[in-house]
């Protein structure tokens with residue numbers, strides 16, 4: 001048996017949250033987790049198997065989760081069946097820019113892993129900077145640039161990240177949607193958007209997308225042994241490449257693309 005996690009450690013906190021989740025949902029083990037970024041929440045309404053039970057509650061009912069710092073970010077969690085798999089969906093997430101450290105940012109994916117999930121799907125809304133990307137495009141993450149200067153890992157955890165966005169899952173998505181674009185996502189700390197010069201810098205560094213989430217969650221989930229699938233929704237052209245950024249537009253674009261994203265998830269998740 002694996003050694004009991006150190007009292008007060010993030011692993012212990014994830015274990016406690018997973019136990020509370022099993023209790024609250026009546027589901028002993030979940031198979032797959034989905035983190036829904038801005039605009040993605042409507043996408044999961046098309047997911048549940050007809051007639052299957054769906055349990056939803058505020059994520060703060062589980063230990064270790066903080067109340068949403070940003071008004072309107074629904075900090076909720078939903079347990080549902082999709083293609084016979086038990087799925088744990090986080091509607092909204094904690095962002096690094098909330099200034100509450102890295103632990104709360106990755107507590108969800110660590111809880112999912114402790115609850116049995118072996119696959120974690122991370123979705124987000126982001127800015128597009130590669131020519132040819134348009135607002136409303138989904139982009140499959142092939143790799144990332146961690147420009148946050150932070151990491152969820154502590155100590156001698158020399159984790160290999162050469163397949164952090166699992167090639168197996170990316171191949172599955174390409175089978176379902178052969179024309180989907182693939183790209184490299186750079187996470188900035190935020191909360192401000194990039195300057196045009198920073199966007200140009202990200203491009204020089206090889207980024208196709210810029211955002212404020214996902215990277216630290218992917219590192220944490222991969223370090224827990226989960227296969228990670230990342231899908232971004234381009235909701236604006238990065239600074240200097242298009243109209244000035246507006247958060248309300250972001251949500252509108254997300255809603256418009258939600259059914260397409262829901263279809264994509266519904267065809268990928270059971271596999």
Ligand SMILES: Nc1nc2[nH]c(I)nc2c(=O)[nH]1
Pocket residue numbers: 038125126127128188190192193194210211212235236237238239245250
């Ligand atoms: N860093 C960064 N995050 C974003 N999130 C969204 I939606 N658009 C952007 C963007 O242009 N830059």
